[in-house]
Amino acid sequence: MTQRVWTEVDDYISGLLIGADDALDNALAASDKAGLPQIAVSPTQGKLLHLIARVHGARKILEIGTLAGYSTIWLARALPRDGKLITLEYEPLHAEVATANIAAAGLADRVEVKVGAALDSLPAIAGEAPFDLFFIDADKVNNPRYVEWALDHSRPGSVIIVDNVVRSGQVVDATSTDPSVVGTRQLGSLLAKDPRVSATMVQTVGDKGYDGFALAVVEG
Template identity: 50%
Template structure:
């Protein structure tokens, strides 16, 4: 019997944050046009001392495409920060579409509302101030949400998912950001609050028989991380 030939590949060279950022910038130069509203949101957020932890431009574009692919008309976002991701998603909404973003920090809520207004999207996107664990149960599931983006404190990823899950239609999608954390989630020696929050989320999603999910690891401007993509087979 002939022995099957298994090709051997040379181990790729180690890469750095600089490599990942350059790669993002190179691809973006072809695929993402300049956008004044998005650039304003980033600068206004930075100028007001809000941490520069928004999604990357490539990630924002991915969210924008998800809105279009789903034909989403109603979006829920947990964690607004400076509304950079909010604007990316709201730009893809049709007339009459709605995006509700939940933010606990009053300063962040004010700046993000200003950024949304500057983008001309106040008729589509709004910011609700308050702890998301308190605000989520007050939201109406009628009509249900098509897309949920969770990007807030990682300690509460599990409860955020469970509460948002009750608001999403069958065939809807929930995306949870920052679930790889430079590989630390898989490291049993790391047990910080954010890491434990992601592990709890993984267990909750595993036990939920009404969803299908996967984690996609990413490298780029925001370093080595990843997001969980959850398809809701059994929603409302």
């Protein structure tokens, strides 16, 4: 199997089950126009996030790593009208593009974009806890700290999803000095050892290439 086949199959699935979507398509176009990197989740991954949030009945979501708000829109659409999503973004330009995209998607009443380094923003939103669902997709080196914070600000049954945990397969390399790989392996150890959580990691292929995500549920 090659990248060409993975992309063709993802295109087939997107065409079949997602289709054209003005808010999401315009969000990606605005992201490209502003020169933001093309590192959002794929449409099929975005819909997976949306479906998990719906199945879970999430009312309060924390996202770390907004970019242009593509995954934010998918997740926020799963919320009830009185639900809330807080998303943390380091780059002011990314936050500006995301804020416009979220407003254009009709979700400004449910979404708050906070600008700054996530570790600096987290203490200020502790009062919003517990969150029902966390989507962590920012600087991978800090993933262990983000998940620790999530565990401390969750409830039994809260869901934690961490994106990009496969690192092109480098996650198996215990000798790696790549900070993202080291952070991901520390995250894996934390998920394995912490009795507060039960987790798995799933490898994925698609139009984003070879990757994977971690899915965890907070124990009762």
